[in-house]
Amino acid sequence: MKSIISIENLQFSWPHGPPVLEIPQFQLAQGERLLVQGPSGIGKTSLLSLISGIIQPKARSFNVLGEDLLSRSAAACDRLRGAQMGVIFQQFNLLPYLSVLQNVLLPTQLFAQREKRCIAQDASAQAQAMRLLEALGLPAAIWHRPSHRLSVGQQQRVAAARALIGAPDLILADEPTSALDEDRQQEFMQLLMEQVQLTGAACIFVSHQRALNQFFDRAIDLAVMNQAKRKAA
């Protein structure tokens, strides 16, 4: 199967800091769902930051979604992320001054490519936003509410809808369930992964929670894969 992420000999450290990541080999296939586990501080978030192009990597090769991030400008990486990736944080995903619907529609307003895909799939960005919100179990009554008035669980689902809108090729999630209680975690993952499967996106989830394995094609332990930490220890 075609791989959409291909990384060789990645090395990363913050300026003047010790090595954070040393990964000899990392691959992700199209549509593959990967769980990255490991204790906190192992560099999981850094790995997501590198893949999303927010920070610049050092590696022999670093290809994401057909782009060589090593030779791309920071602005080109930002564009790639905005147009073809969906990102979910642990919490504080939403802009508090926008309504639920406005938050979900943001990627389509910022990037024409995302809007075009919505139009191809659901006739309009608005229609797709509503379909996703509904599928993620958010009732229409709250769509026009300011997002800061939602519960944390609801906020995470809105964030999921925003990550999924316009069918990006890659979903990145950084501990999306750790702010939720256990019952909600399973429910949230169920709904989210259904939609991920429908769009056919590949996804990388970072989590320290073992109970999520069932939702993924593959799970890796960054503590094993990351040689920087082994050396330090």
Next chain:
Amino acid sequence: MSARAFSSLTLAGRSAWARRGPLSLLVAAIAVSVAMVLAVMQLRDDARDSFSNAISGVDLIAGSRTSPSNLLLYAVFHLGQPVRSMSYSHVDAIVKLPSVAWAVPLQLGDHFRGFPVVGTTPMFFSKVGGPSGLAFSSGGPFAKLFDVVIGAEVAAKSGLSIGSSITLTHGANDSLAEDHSDTPFSVTGVLRRTGSPIDRSVLISLAGFEAMHIGWEFGSKPKQSASAIPSDPLRLEPSQVTAVFIGLESRTQIFSARRAIESLGAGTLMAILPGVTLDELWQAFGVIEVTLSVIGWLVLASALLGICATLLLSIASRRKEFAVLRALGLSPAGITRLILLESLWVSLAGIVIGWIMLQIMIAMLGPWAAQEFGIFLQLRPLDSQGWLALGAVLGLTLLASLLPALKAMRYSLHDGLHPPTA
């Protein structure tokens, strides 16, 4: 272009609206300084206009010896200390000088509801206020003894029109003053607006001025009614006048004419060039003008520091917002742009509100400024200098938000995908 321009604008607007409390205070501070700076400019320009309108057509002003500015202020603008009167025989002598084309004597001292009464000759209407003289919006010059012509402002304020009967008040405008109730005047003309003190004047003939003062030699109302008024108005020539407006045959003779006039009175007379005296007055006012301008710009400077401080504080608390925007594909430059856009909105709102404040101020304080200072404020579009000042305000606001914007850019580069969870 990573982010579409429309969304940047909307985002900046919505984000700013969510923080409208502190931002509106900044808008207010900018508005106050904008109003202040523009007000100083307007005051200066309008004062210049109203003062020079009032003396247009007049080459020299003659009167009893005093300071040139005092004579100008009192005779033309009815401000400051009354000047001593000059003998009417000197007016006759001035008219006979070969270089003098015309001379219009003025008699001041009485009031009508706070508006100064000016005793003069019908020539006033054809010579003062420019080459074509003064225009009437209705009626015409006074012809009979107790005819009166009123300025546009007087007409607007008092509601008088042609045929109305009015009673003038003796002496200065205060509550103890007595009315010339036994010599009522009737309105024969209303002047068109000139934007000068003439708008606030009540004009009567010298003979009328003389007639209403018969029996008032001791400064108060005579016991008997004024039956002594002669039927022939020509015999009511005044013995004294306050000042004389003079037009010359040729402006090249202005200094010799001035010397000739001053020698008539053997040291008791003076003649001033109103334009020159006005310029001297401006130099004195210049200090005030600069002071007011400086205050305006200082208010603006403090508003700008406020913007800088408020934005710097808000940047720290908006790190999460920036991290979300970064995750959505906005570049650090895009985030900088958001902050600059916000300052742009704040600045534009401040400018617009400041300008509206100024218009309200002019509408409310205009009549008072005209009465107290003889300055006729007008509602009018901005001139090039005003636009320049507004441009400066806009530019300075953006400059003040540059530091916070750069700080936001540094945060967004450093925070990566990991928003601080505080």
